[in-house]
Amino acid sequence: MRPDKVSLFEVGPRDGLQNEKSVPLADKIQLVNSLADAGVKRIETGSFVSPKWVPQMADSSDVFAGVTRHADVSYSALTPNMRGLEAALDAKADEVAVFAAASEGFSQRNINCSIEESIERFIPLIEKAKSLNLPVRGYVSCTLGCPYDGEIPVSEVVRVSEVLYKLGVYEISLGDTIGVGTPDKARNMVQAVSAKVPMEKLALHFHDTWGQALANIHACLDLGVSTIDTSVAGLGGCPYAKGASGNLASEDLVYMLHGMGVETGIDLQKLAAAGHKISQALGRPSGSKVAQAMGS
Numbered sequence: 001m002r003p004d005k006v007s008l009f010e011v012g013p014r015d016g017l018q019n020e021k022s023v024p025l026a027d028k029i030q031l032v033n034s035l036a037d038a039g040v041k042r043i044e045t046g047s048f049v050s051p052k053w054v055p056q057m058a059d060s061s062d063v064f065a066g067v068t069r070h071a072d073v074s075y076s077a078l079t080p081n082m083r084g085l086e087a088a089l090d091a092k093a094d095e096v097a098v099f100a101a102a103s104e105g106f107s108q109r110n111i112n113c114s115i116e117e118s119i120e121r122f123i124p125l126i127e128k129a130k131s132l133n134l135p136v137r138g139y140v141s142c143t144l145g146c147p148y149d150g151e152i153p154v155s156e157v158v159r160v161s162e163v164l165y166k167l168g169v170y171e172i173s174l175g176d177t178i179g180v181g182t183p184d185k186a187r188n189m190v191q192a193v194s195a196k197v198p199m200e201k202l203a204l205h206f207h208d209t210w211g212q213a214l215a216n217i218h219a220c221l222d223l224g225v226s227t228i229d230t231s232v233a234g235l236g237g238c239p240y241a242k243g244a245s246g247n248l249a250s251e252d253l254v255y256m257l258h259g260m261g262v263e264t265g266i267d268l269q270k271l272a273a274a275g276h277k278i279s280q281a282l283g284r285p286s287g288s289k290v291a292q293a294m295g296s
């Protein structure tokens, strides 16, 4: 059944900016602050990964330190290993996220290890986070296709999702990393995963490379999914998925949901203004169709 309310998990400051040219620290901080002012309650603020691999995120500690915290907003960080977790704890992140893939090719290119090795790495991280009552989110990349391995069996998406869930992540974000999915395929994949991980623990993380993200999300909404990852102004892509464009623009999802009578708690004008400002810093127009139509 379609949810009355959807929670947006904003990934622009991390997933977006990790694949854009470097942005000054002040602009990153302003982006996070303006997203919170627009009513976004969950903001992926940065990542604690190797700066050699993703130099755009090297100043994540400074972003966390510079943001004006809202008590009701969760500021999260991506953490590939124990070192990342320690850095996230120092930065006082409210939650962290581990990231695995449903495809071996992507796992090797993205985090330089196999799927099984990545899971082994996450075990102590999740245990330590749990001991500190720090929530851990889990990503599964390439759920609808991989830039290296092509088609990915749904059974593998289900398997990796279930493993992460059983390890104790509180939510599984299903990534269409290169945006190749189409509505029926997306819906079937989500339905299959929900046989092992409860629907209310699933989030959609669909990139819009092939212009399908909004249609794919719409196709999954009636299944009851109520958490969706988006990126303001459609920022970003993935450095290890050549040609991948950003996640679906947050503005586009909010406009569609409000039009369907689904609440988000987000002020669309303020959201579009946040997207406009960061797009200016990048020297290009917003990637959100809705923001463009609003004239932001």
Ligand SMILES: CC(C)(COP(=O)([O-])OP(=O)([O-])OC[C@H]1O[C@@H](n2cnc3c(N)ncnc32)[C@H](O)[C@@H]1OP(=O)([O-])[O-])[C@@H](O)C(=O)NCCC(=O)NCCSC(=O)C[C@@](C)(O)CC(=O)[O-]
Pocket (backbone or CB within 6 Å): 015, 018, 047, 048, 049, 050, 051, 052, 053, 054, 078, 080, 081, 082, 083, 084, 085, 099, 110, 111, 112, 113, 139, 140, 141, 142, 175, 176, 177, 205, 237, 238, 239, 240
């Ligand atoms: C995982 C590693 C670290 C393995 O990297 P590695 O080279 O296999 O491992 P390593 O342990 O030998 O470390 C290499 C160097 O990185 C350092 N290092 C090691 N760990 C850290 C850390 N936490 N923070 C800072 N530095 C670190 C470490 O100290 C060392 O430094 P050196 O001795 O060469 O000077 C590396 O592959 C990496 O950082 N990869 C980054 C991948 C990444 O951020 N990808 C983008 C995010 S994933 C994504 O976008 C998909 C998602 C989540 O959005 C969902 C979707 O769309 O599908």
